[in-house]
Amino acid sequence: MTLTTVFRIVSAFVAFVLSALVFYIGEPSHLRWWIGGLPFALWVIAPAVAPCLIANHKSRRWFSITMFLYLAVSSIFSGLAYYDAFFRSKSSTAALTLVFIPLYQWLAIALLLLLCLGIRWGRRSV
DSSP states (O other): OOHHHHHHHHHHHHHHHHHHHHHHHSOTTSHHHHHHHHHHHHHHHHHHHHHHHHHHHOOOHHHHHHHHHHHHHHHHHHHHHHHIIIIIOOOTTGGGHHHHHHHHHHHHHHHHHHHHHHHHHHHHHO
């Protein structure tokens, strides 16, 4: 099994778990929930799928490994945060984790891409 195949499987699994979490905390029996819930679900799921799409776009193996490691670390930390917010905490503001964790993940992806771009430019100048 190649790295790309494993990457796709892990990314799809994380996306499935996150969509199940969104359905778990939402009210999918109401029509108004679907109107606001689908864009919100895309916001939550996209940081799990974006590294796979970015890695598929680039052809270098080290870049794919970097994106895979990012997905693994990001999924572990966000999974712990979601678990703490929704299953251990009784706070009424736990749903805010669905807003801020994807935001932090997008910022981490941007930072990682800038870092990889800097490494790539640094290798060219040597």
